[in-house]
Amino acid sequence: MAERQIAFREAIAEAIKEEMTRDEKTFAMGEDMAVIGGAFGATKGLLEEFGEERVMDTPISETAIVGFALGAAIAGMRPIVEIMRCDWMTICMDEIVNQTAKMRYFTGGRPQIAVVIRTATEGGIGLGAQHSQSFEAWFTHVPGLKVVMPSTPYDAKGLLKAAIRDHNPVIFMEPQILYGASGPVPAEDYVVPLGKADVKREGKDITIVAWGGITPRVMNAAQTLADEGIDAEVIDPRTLRPLDIETIVASVKKTSKAVIAHEANKTSGFGAEVAAQIQELAFDYLDAPIQRVGAPDVLVPINRNLERIVLPGPERVIEAVKAIL
Amino acid sequence: MAERQIAFREAIAEAIKEEMTRDEKTFAMGEDMAVIGGAFGATKGLLEEFGEERVMDTPISETAIVGFALGAAIAGMRPIVEIMRCDWMTICMDEIVNQTAKMRYFTGGRPQIAVVIRTATEGGIGLGAQHSQSFEAWFTHVPGLKVVMPSTPYDAKGLLKAAIRDHNPVIFMEPQILYGASGPVPAEDYVVPLGKADVKREGKDITIVAWGGITPRVMNAAQTLADEGIDAEVIDPRTLRPLDIETIVASVKKTSKAVIAHEANKTSGFGAEVAAQIQELAFDYLDAPIQRVGAPDVLVPINRNLERIVLPGPERVIEAVKAIL
Amino acid sequence: MTNYERKGNRMELTKDTLLDMYRRMVRIRIFEEGLMKFDEQGLIPGTGHVSIGEEAVAVGATTAMGNKDYLVSTHRGHGHLLARGAKMPIILAEVLGKATGCTGGKGGSMHLSDFDRYILGTNGIVGGGINIAGGIGLALQMQKTDQACLCFFGDGASNRGVFHEALNLASLWKVPTVYLCCNNQYAMTLPLCKNCANQDISARAVAYDIPGYQVDGTDVIAVYEAVAAALQRAREGKGPSLVEVISYRLRGHSMRMDRMPGGSSYRPEREIEEWEESKNPIKIFQQKLKELGYMTDESATKILSECQKEFREAVEFAQNSPEPKPESIYEWIYA
Amino acid sequence: MTNYERKGNRMELTKDTLLDMYRRMVRIRIFEEGLMKFDEQGLIPGTGHVSIGEEAVAVGATTAMGNKDYLVSTHRGHGHLLARGAKMPIILAEVLGKATGCTGGKGGSMHLSDFDRYILGTNGIVGGGINIAGGIGLALQMQKTDQACLCFFGDGASNRGVFHEALNLASLWKVPTVYLCCNNQYAMTLPLCKNCANQDISARAVAYDIPGYQVDGTDVIAVYEAVAAALQRAREGKGPSLVEVISYRLRGHSMRMDRMPGGSSYRPEREIEEWEESKNPIKIFQQKLKELGYMTDESATKILSECQKEFREAVEFAQNSPEPKPESIYEWIYA
Ligand SMILES: Cc1ncc(C[n+]2csc(CCOP(=O)(O)OP(=O)(O)O)c2C)c(N)n1
Ligand SMILES: Cc1ncc(C[n+]2csc(CCOP(=O)(O)OP(=O)(O)O)c2C)c(N)n1
Numbered sequence A, B: 001m002a003e004r005q006i007a008f009r010e011a012i013a014e015a016i017k018e019e020m021t022r023d024e025k026t027f028a029m030g031e032d033m034a035v036i037g038g039a040f041g042a043t044k045g046l047l048e049e050f051g052e053e054r055v056m057d058t059p060i061s062e063t064a065i066v067g068f069a070l071g072a073a074i075a076g077m078r079p080i081v082e083i084m085r086c087d088w089m090t091i092c093m094d095e096i097v098n099q100t101a102k103m104r105y106f107t108g109g110r111p112q113i114a115v116v117i118r119t120a121t122e123g124g125i126g127l128g129a130q131h132s133q134s135f136e137a138w139f140t141h142v143p144g145l146k147v148v149m150p151s152t153p154y155d156a157k158g159l160l161k162a163a164i165r166d167h168n169p170v171i172f173m174e175p176q177i178l179y180g181a182s183g184p185v186p187a188e189d190y191v192v193p194l195g196k197a198d199v200k201r202e203g204k205d206i207t208i209v210a211w212g213g214i215t216p217r218v219m220n221a222a223q224t225l226a227d228e229g230i231d232a233e234v235i236d237p238r239t240l241r242p243l244d245i246e247t248i249v250a251s252v253k254k255t256s257k258a259v260i261a262h263e264a265n266k267t268s269g270f271g272a273e274v275a276a277q278i279q280e281l282a283f284d285y286l287d288a289p290i291q292r293v294g295a296p297d298v299l300v301p302i303n304r305n306l307e308r309i310v311l312p313g314p315e316r317v318i319e320a321v322k323a324i325l
Numbered sequence C, D: 001m002t003n004y005e006r007k008g009n010r011m012e013l014t015k016d017t018l019l020d021m022y023r024r025m026v027r028i029r030i031f032e033e034g035l036m037k038f039d040e041q042g043l044i045p046g047t048g049h050v051s052i053g054e055e056a057v058a059v060g061a062t063t064a065m066g067n068k069d070y071l072v073s074t075h076r077g078h079g080h081l082l083a084r085g086a087k088m089p090i091i092l093a094e095v096l097g098k099a100t101g102c103t104g105g106k107g108g109s110m111h112l113s114d115f116d117r118y119i120l121g122t123n124g125i126v127g128g129g130i131n132i133a134g135g136i137g138l139a140l141q142m143q144k145t146d147q148a149c150l151c152f153f154g155d156g157a158s159n160r161g162v163f164h165e166a167l168n169l170a171s172l173w174k175v176p177t178v179y180l181c182c183n184n185q186y187a188m189t190l191p192l193c194k195n196c197a198n199q200d201i202s203a204r205a206v207a208y209d210i211p212g213y214q215v216d217g218t219d220v221i222a223v224y225e226a227v228a229a230a231l232q233r234a235r236e237g238k239g240p241s242l243v244e245v246i247s248y249r250l251r252g253h254s255m256r257m258d259r260m261p262g263g264s265s266y267r268p269e270r271e272i273e274e275w276e277e278s279k280n281p282i283k284i285f286q287q288k289l290k291e292l293g294y295m296t297d298e299s300a301t302k303i304l305s306e307c308q309k310e311f312r313e314a315v316e317f318a319q320n321s322p323e324p325k326p327e328s329i330y331e332w333i334y335a
């Protein structure tokens, strides 16, 4: 029997639909996500299914979206909210970092702060420097948050369901470049637990850790490398906080070499944290310096050629691998 | 002749005063910084010196403080603004990251965006989880920004003067714990160039990289270690973006071991970036895994004992050093 | 622009209620005067913001609340919590950083709460509660309860963008949240005239198409009535209101600032004296109760000494409470 | 609440000026219709937001500006820039991502500027310019020039917190910035009634103690007059104003959304048709000019074909322009 194939955006919509059916304390709100189903079509059908009382378009008020979600969670609801793009998370960082992430602490551990903040992240579609950023590194710096970033429809659905069921605030980052990508997604209920990395490809020569939109490109790179006789193991942490460092370190102990690839700017990207942990925990196993692939420290241009130069592709990953093989 | 000693807060006030005298395009604004000279007394005397037209108290409108500064810079001014605490930078991240840091790019390189954003950072005075954070790692992730964090009155004055003269947006982070600390500061005009690390103590056995409020504590730790026969080199990068990695790497090549210490939460702190770069550039010289010292991934409690447990002190640095010696 | 309408069934304030209100005002005063003494001895970690002179706001407003209504406070919230019935020993323990405090001694004055009483609590971010209170209102609306939410904030907070975003959304969705602006005429050192372009904060209600009330904050009954009307409107599904209460803080911005040289130089001595003398809400209310024949000098003294006793007991509790355990730093970060 | 007062010395609009205004409206229309064709062919990287139907706002407002007044635009800004005199070839080259564009082909439609003309430009963050424009005003005030700043923003942007913070501060400090809200009744898919609790956006002026005007955005002269009055007030040192212009966008939110299935399902066809037919500002203005005897069918056609020619030349320039060089990615990050 052929596996069911659906697009990433459909996987998102399904996850929300299933969880909203499962628990009537959930509701969804955000800009333009009800009537037209979101700027990327990832919430299509929700309004029809659950009505205006549980699926709400909001004004352009990012602080209110997150702040109201937090308030609703305090009073017992389980909001799933959307900030249309990661770039605009800058607007509601206080609500996320100083309020939502800390509220359980400030109330002596009383309420569950079951808030999921979904956002489209990264670049690749020519929208330029205010519409192509990915701030996962920032969020991983914040105690109280969980940070999730899927790279396949399967993971997207399973992780989002887990995020919605989680009792903590979760930043759920959806690489915009992937919304149209299809992949196998079972029709049955399943969950991908938060905090578990996935070995996307087994290999013995080198470990490549990658997350977000670059992951499929890394899989291509691994294939190219395989054709040249280099057997790369590709690990997608999927959840960046908490990070499943055990799986990564186990792999590096096997391969003795590591490359980390993400699309965000390299400097102070989350790749730095992964590299720092690997060298700390597998120092004696490492044969070569850990390489990081990320966007150079520039802004993302709209010109498509330039954008392709800035956002790292498979060549950059292959280059990094070869630099230490 | 005894060197002149002044407090960190006085060094800040002097730097601003001198630069405002030097260039009439400069002006200062922020919450409570004019009439009473700032929540930490670091802008005392400015109002008296320059009057209400150049030293302005603002309402509690952090986005307006930064956004107005940016607009004023575009129209040719050189604002020095204050966000009272780093914790509240969360409120104006859009103005900083999406507007100020990118405006030169968006205008085809035309105006100088000579904006200095000063802020009190880190903890140590019992003010709790919304008044003790330090987000330098976030800012170092943002192309277009410079990030400065002095640890002595001398550096504070010299770096702030350099920051004010710089033609780019500078995030200037002042460790609140240090405002009262005194140190030698010449009366003559001087500047500490941005992007130059300072070797605060020479040594041959291990390199300790530290910045911000922990630096004096690291110097104490180095003294304790010296008493035990361990000769540590202490490097304060002072500017985190651009980072003077050359000085750090040269030291590590000499000592073969590195510890990085900062007060911010360890995970995804800027220590990760420094560690990732060191292992990349000095891999063959390293004898042991680079150790990072930072706050554990918890919130900063107000109880003073607990706060002391959370915020890393000299013992933690000594421990990290000994772990790899 | 003031738009104060006395709507709603004005609940009859019985003698007992009035006396209880008075007692609660005194309790807050005693508590905060006591705190300042602790601070002088260096026993308060960090800082705390006392509300001496603003007790009528806390008591008037909370008296109007229903049992299960939520309360969202500010950085200056001891009074809000105590007025609403939070236990003094627990609050004091927290402010002193003791394990028995409501936040295990980790939050202090700016992070107080009492979840059993639907008190979300204080917040170190000015304006931090304004959106949250809207969200609580939204939840209550969704849950189809008849609860409402009362949100305190200051004149300073009213110029944060969150005020605008929250009030617009709260009004659009008609959530049962009452916004109470405690306009004590200063935001830290900034006087109202340098703070709000339109110094009539209640006039901002126009922008959100909601009622705006302006009330004398030294008159506990006036505060009660305005908030009661607003809460009733909220419960009727008509949405939020903006209640502005004019008051004054008789002490400095914070205990920390009081310690700073020049920390109170931003306002005229005479202004403080004037308010202290003629607009002290406790004195005013005592006078009123005496006029009503509900209070004598003796009964006032009795209440005062009972409150003092309560405070002494709280002190005993807090001082005998253990320090938080080191491992408690890991608690409550994640569920 | 509308508070439209025709203050100021109404500048006499000569026949030449009126005809130039008309030409500028047509130029914008032609440019943006041309852009949509480019987009159909997949030649526009990312997206762009056309302002078809809103040309009277751009032209009326910019006509009121002085030579050295600053202009701060929005994501929907081609019209603002062209109306203000930015060179069409440069703008087109930028939107197409060519090296000759004003941002070297790196910014596109959402990051246009023309610094020589004091045009700060478009912005991808809704409301991103509102504070900036206040700061420009502040600088102008400090520099004691008689320049002013005109800031466009949308009905959607008016609910961002920055609107509140900026207008309060701008009013407090009386900076010479005019805030022009182009209320085209939708924010992406959100209709005004779900967007603004008080749908009269100009009424918000009360909150900041500044004048609020509400103007018909299909009437280019009305827009001109309101903005001229507001700019004059600004220049007189009396501070900012809030001008709300009621208009309508005849196309979808963005070229990108127009391509999405269901991307325009959020508003009734009939509504669009109605505006298209009876409220098309170019048609209305043409009619008016004919009534004044300033225009004939022939002269209208001539202007149209001149604008078309201008666009063709711009296309030629842009298409013959080189792609940006790879190393240009490093430019303009730091000074
Ligand atoms: C976002 C933010 N900005 C600044 C501060 C520092 N601060 C604490 S209280 C305060 C004044 C608040 O004024 P108001 O809202 O009027 O309350 P009041 O203190 O008068 O009760 C300021 C500026 C803060 N805590 N949060
Ligand atoms: C802060 C922010 N939130 C959301 C968006 C996505 N977005 C772009 S345009 C737009 C609608 C803007 O509406 P309005 O201000 O009325 O301008 P209009 O598009 O109608 O001209 C939205 C939601 C954005 N660019 N920035």
Ligand SMILES: [Mg+2]
Pocket: C154, C155, C156, C182, C183, C184, C185, C186, C187, C188
């Ligand atoms: Mg106040």
Ligand SMILES: [Mg+2]
Pocket: D154, D155, D156, D182, D183, D184, D185, D186, D187, D188
């Ligand atoms: Mg609009």
